[in-house]
Amino acid sequence: MTLSIILGTRPEIIKMSPVIRECQRIGLDHFILHTGQHYSYNMDRVFFDELKLPYTKYNLEVGSGAQGEQTAKMMMGIEKVLMKEKPEAVLVQGDTNTVLAGVLAAVKLGIKTGHVEAGLRSYDRRMPEEINRVLADHCSDQLFAPTEKCKKTLLGEGIIEDRIHVTGNTIVDAVYQNRKLAKERNTLEELEITPGEYFLVTVHRQENVDDRVRFSKLLKGVEEVGKEFNIPVIYPIHPRSKKMMQELGIKTDGNIKFIDPVMFLDFLNLENGARLVLTDSGGVQEETCILGVPCVTLRDNTERPETLDAGSNLLSGIEPGKIIECAHRMLDGNKGWVNPFGDGKAAERIVKLI
Ligand code: UD1
Numbered sequence: 001m002t003l004s005i006i007l008g009t010r011p012e013i014i015k016m017s018p019v020i021r022e023c024q025r026i027g028l029d030h031f032i033l034h035t036g037q038h039y040s041y042n043m044d045r046v047f048f049d050e051l052k053l054p055y056t057k058y059n060l061e062v063g064s065g066a067q068g069e070q071t072a073k074m075m076m077g078i079e080k081v082l083m084k085e086k087p088e089a090v091l092v093q094g095d096t097n098t099v100l101a102g103v104l105a106a107v108k109l110g111i112k113t114g115h116v117e118a119g120l121r122s123y124d125r126r127m128p129e130e131i132n133r134v135l136a137d138h139c140s141d142q143l144f145a146p147t148e149k150c151k152k153t154l155l156g157e158g159i160i161e162d163r164i165h166v167t168g169n170t171i172v173d174a175v176y177q178n179r180k181l182a183k184e185r186n187t188l189e190e191l192e193i194t195p196g197e198y199f200l201v202t203v204h205r206q207e208n209v210d211d212r213v214r215f216s217k218l219l220k221g222v223e224e225v226g227k228e229f230n231i232p233v234i235y236p237i238h239p240r241s242k243k244m245m246q247e248l249g250i251k252t253d254g255n256i257k258f259i260d261p262v263m264f265l266d267f268l269n270l271e272n273g274a275r276l277v278l279t280d281s282g283g284v285q286e287e288t289c290i291l292g293v294p295c296v297t298l299r300d301n302t303e304r305p306e307t308l309d310a311g312s313n314l315l316s317g318i319e320p321g322k323i324i325e326c327a328h329r330m331l332d333g334n335k336g337w338v339n340p341f342g343d344g345k346a347a348e349r350i351v352k353l354i
């Protein structure tokens with residue numbers, strides 16, 4: 001049987017890497033179809049190189065664009081490849097436009113489809129990701145839910161139990177597989193920062209950075225939290241956020257150290273060494289929970305409530321006073337939480353089920 005693995009963005013490459021490795025290990029015939037949603041070296045190719053993944057058989061080079069335009073171009077390209085290659089199954093991961101395009105193109109051709117990281121919900125339909133998650137879950141044949149909570153959500157939406165498998169999240173596999181390799185790198189030394197003596201920030205969500213008032217307030221909150229604790233703040237800035245800072249003319253007062261996005265191994269080191277992480281990223285909420293690092297999420301909701309239940313994460317929204325309060329609460333709190341996202345064998349289970 002042939003499996004088509006469809007991906008297109010940074011988190012998909014990282015979270016699919018254990019699945020690709022598992023396919024290689026057991027000799028399952030597969031090929032990677034990259035939509036080209038992400039294309040800058042440090043958002044795309046760097047991860048294939050550092051994680052030693054085979055490069056993609058197809059890259060549609062769709063690039064950036066409006067939601068509908070980007071998704072439609074991907075669907076057209078994916079359909080052509082699937083019609084030519086005729087794989088028995090398609091696998092997608094997460095909640096990006098690549099996922100929606102992949103699932104829609106495949107199911108309409110009658111190809112069995114699996115969705116990795118199924119059953120996550122923010123219940124915020126303003127997020128493009130929420131629409132993508134719901135549609136991907138309802139159209140896919142096999143749903144690989146990271147936790148029992150996600151399974152319950154899917155059952156609550158009327159999805160039949162036979163289609164749902166609780167596997168754990170492949171990000172645990174990716175963290176476990178790369179932790180040791182990361183230790184060999186001098187990430188913190190090169191940035192001249194000391195373990196436990198900095199805060200790490202990532203912000204890139206459309207609803208946070210595309211709005212001038214919201215993004216300015218959020219960055220102000222991040223600056224103030226740095227001042228409150230008298231600690232440097234490092235922000236590997238996503239290209240979307242960098243573009244929006246320029247377009248919207250947003251300036252900061254020099255308290256945040258902006259750096260380019262880094263490779264996964266360096267980012268693991270940055271997370272691991274941070275006293276606190278402030279983020280609106282989905283993957284970063286999970287990784288901090290797995291690594292035992294306190295996290296404050298600069299959003300009003302999360303599709304990862306397991307992190308709130310575990311006690312590794314608090315939702316602050318973007319008001320500076322609330323961000324500072326949450327930072328204090330996380331730093332004063334108990335750090336002995338249990339990782340709810342599985343044992344690092346999610347990819348093995350998923351490939352077996354396929
Ligand atoms: C996308 C996903 C988001 C995910 C994020 C991971 C959707 C709707 N959004 O958001 O869920 O969390 O990826 O990082 O699918 N850009 C570059 N180089 C790149 C990629 C993007 O410069 O390689 C810039 C472009 O200016 C582009 C902007 O970033 O317009 C946004 O890119 P896009 O892929 O549309 O969305 P993301 O914000 O990356």
Ligand code: UDP
Nearest residue numbers: 011014236261262263264267281282283284
């Ligand atoms: N990441 C990275 N380098 C960076 C920032 C993040 O390798 O400079 C990794 C991080 O470890 C995580 C993933 O990118 O695995 C998260 O991606 P992102 O925040 O872009 O997307 P989301 O998870 O919100 O969809």
